[in-house]
Amino acid sequence: MFLKQTVYSVMIISSSTSFIKSFKALLSPAEFSPVVEVHGVNEARRMLNQRSFDFVVIDSALDMQTGVRFASRLSSSSNTIVVLFSCAEVFNETYESVTASGVFCVLKPFSTQSALTALLWMVAARERIRQYEQKEMTLEEKMQAIRLINRAKLLLMEHEKLTEEQAHKRLEKQAMDACVPKTEIAARVIEKYANEEQ
Numbered sequence: 001m002f003l004k005q006t007v008y009s010v011m012i013i014s015s016s017t018s019f020i021k022s023f024k025a026l027l028s029p030a031e032f033s034p035v036v037e038v039h040g041v042n043e044a045r046r047m048l049n050q051r052s053f054d055f056v057v058i059d060s061a062l063d064m065q066t067g068v069r070f071a072s073r074l075s076s077s078s079n080t081i082v083v084l085f086s087c088a089e090v091f092n093e094t095y096e097s098v099t100a101s102g103v104f105c106v107l108k109p110f111s112t113q114s115a116l117t118a119l120l121w122m123v124a125a126r127e128r129i130r131q132y133e134q135k136e137m138t139l140e141e142k143m144q145a146i147r148l149i150n151r152a153k154l155l156l157m158e159h160e161k162l163t164e165e166q167a168h169k170r171l172e173k174q175a176m177d178a179c180v181p182k183t184e185i186a187a188r189v190i191e192k193y194a195n196e197e198q
Contacts, residue, residue: 008126009052010035013044013067014059019085019108023057026115041070053080054126060086060094060108068094072101079129081122085110145183152186155193 010032014020020037027035036053038044044056056074058067067084075082075098083104086094095105104125106118149171156167171189175182 006031006127008032008054008123010055010057011038011044011047011053012036012057012059013038013041013070014057015039016059019059022110023115026112026119041066044070048074048078052078055122056080056082058082058084060084060090064090064094068097071103072098075102079133081126081129083118083122148183148190149186152189155189159193159196 008031010027012020012023012035014023014037024035024037029035032055036047038047048056056071058071060067064086071082071084074080081104082102083106084094084098085106085108087108091105091107098105104118104121106114110118152171153164153167156162156170157164160167160170162170171182171185174185178185
């Protein structure tokens with residue numbers, strides 16, 4: 001049903017065993033694992049200190065204000081997708097309280113179809129966040145490579161008395177001659193001068 005070879009971790013927070021049982025029945029072990037059940041916000045906090053989850057499902061059968069605050073904080077401070085199931089009497093108020101934090105709000109009691117639709121939204125949102133995480137990691141890797149190359153150029157300028165342009169060309173030429181990335185040559189230069197200084 002969901003993306004191939006992607007397995008999502010889930011935490012279900014509810015004081016109601018029937019809610020947990022009903023929601024858990026929708027989760028295929030091949031696509032959702034582990035599925036951790038907790039019965040209160042404090043227990044959930046302890047668990048989240050130990051590990052992260054792709055999805056956190058919160059039943060409003062908990063103390064409503066506590067559940068709303070917890071959902072909002074968790075969604076705002078992590079890449080976890082949070083869905084809050086709320087009863088009809090307070091649904092609009094709950095929706096207004098949590099939507100700005102990125103929390104999905106679903107009416108309960110829920111039908112199988114509405115819960116499956118919520119799961120599809122959650123998967124789509126998690127994959128979107130995963131793309132941003134990968135872009136962020138790529139950007140960080142690029143910044144790290146630039147820092148490494150700049151450090152090597154500075155060392156060449158200092159020890160070999162080259163200009164910045166000459167140092168850059170030397171790194172480029174050595175990388176082309178050796179058929180390796182410029183970062184590898186930069187690391188060798190840094191290591192060479194680090195060994196000489198010892």
